[in-house]
Amino acid sequence: MTIRTENTHSQNHATNKLLDGPKDARFVQTVRGILNPLYYLDSNYQRYGDIFLSQSSIFPPQVIVSNPQAIQEVFTADSKLFKSGTVNHITLPLVGSNSLLLLDGDRHLQQRKLLMPPFHGERMKAYGQIIRNTTEKVINNWTPGKSVIAQSTMQQISLEVILHAVFGLSEGERYQQIQQLMINMLSLFSNPLNATFLFVKSLQKDLGAWSPWGGFLRQRQRLDELLYQEIRDRKTQSEPLGEDILSLLISARDEAGQPMSDVELRDELMTILFGGHETTATALAWALYWIHYIPEVRQKLLQELNSIDVENCDPAQISKLPYLNAVCCETLRIYPVLFFTFPRLVQAPMQLMGYNIPKGMVLSPCIYLVHHRPDIYPEPKRFKPERFLERQFSPYEYLPFGGGNRRCIGMAFAMFEMKLVLAKVLSRYSLELAENT
DSSP states (O other): OHHHHHHHHHHHHHHSBOOOOOOSOHHHHHHHHHHSHHHHHHHHHHHHOSEEEEOOSSSSOEEEEOOHHHHHHHHHSOGGGEEOGGGGGGGHHHHOTTSGGGOOHHHHHHHHHHHSGGGSTTHHHHHHHHHHHHHHHHHTTOOTTSOOOHHHHHHHHHHHHHHHHHHSOSSSHHHHHHHHHHHHHHHHTSSHHHHHHHHOGGGOOOOOTTSHHHHHHHHHHHHHHHHHHHHHHHHHOSSOOOSSHHHHHHHOOOTTSOOOOHHHHHHHHHHHHHHTTHHHHHHHHHHHHHHHHSHHHHHHHHHHHTTSOTTTSOHHHHHTOHHHHHHHHHHHHHSOSSSBOOOEEESSOEEETTEEEOTTOEEEEBHHHHHTOTTTSSSTTSOOTTHHHHOOOOTTTOOTTOOGGGSOTTHHHHHHHHHHHHHHHHHHOOOOOSSOO
8 A cells, every 4th residue: 555655646746747947036037037048048957957937027937948849749739728929028019919929829820821922932032132132232342351240241131131022122212211220220229238128118118219218119100101101102003013022911812802901011021120130140140150260160161162153053052052051050059049939828727748837827948958958969069060961850959940830930031041141251252250269
């Protein structure tokens, strides 16, 4: 009898494990997570394992998940078990309530279907020429022997690419105004202190044009005016709509045959413009750093690029180069642009790897921690593109663009852009790090 009682107890304990995590006050955890996110994640992983509880003053309690099996359970579960849009409220001031980022359920699925076509298939060929031409235009301004800042140069390229792809424009007063406003708005939140205004609602007070939030609101209002003008002009123009993303979205119809409203178009444009600009620029800047920090990587990549005619070949040929692909994948592994996938707000009590997850808790698969698991990626802090030539990783082991029904719709576009920009830059210039640290 005693033995049976002990066995039953141990089985219950195994299937009802208690979530553990840092015991600091919520505000302290929030500040640490914002100011030094990598240390916060690494230290908690070392102490509490690959599923732990994190509590902040911004979100509901979060279960930080970096166990691939658990992530597979989350990504393949019925999407009705979770809500993601409501947890993404920090993006609301930037993208608007009709953004794909903030939708759930049938509306999210419907909007996602409308947005997918411009990022796949035949459209990628047209984007290839846009990416090449834009990169060439920007790097033609470089002066041999002079230093360039990779991040700002890649921002310039990725912004022009996304504006051209979205609007079909590369010049004109409205184009220039939209471009400058986006640069201004992004610079407002380029440091952690200003970025706090997006996280903490109580700080979102308009104290005039010179205050961070007041400046942001005025920039956003002006950008809105320009976007609505462009939408109205495009809808009333006499000539047929083009093949840019805005034209394709204006032409799109849902299952009931209804077009997107002007407000929906504006919110999705904002989502694409901001989601497809800064993220790609950051990844490109890191790629350039690692390529030139490790001479063998640069040598192998140049050898592969020299095997084809980069200037004149089909962009699709460049995108299929195996080592170039491996370099891009490893860049997104070692420093993923986003540390987490979309959070999932649990709608009903559930079990995950033996833990009871109550309703109202948030599941946050952590891209960064998964990508730094030594059991999947030996020497995880080392930049080693060969990993992606030696084996394939499952979508629960490698997930730079998230996963499940919330995987980034611009994934193919972003990878395509990274490869074409790097090929163009490296085949045109011989670069070296200004500071090899």
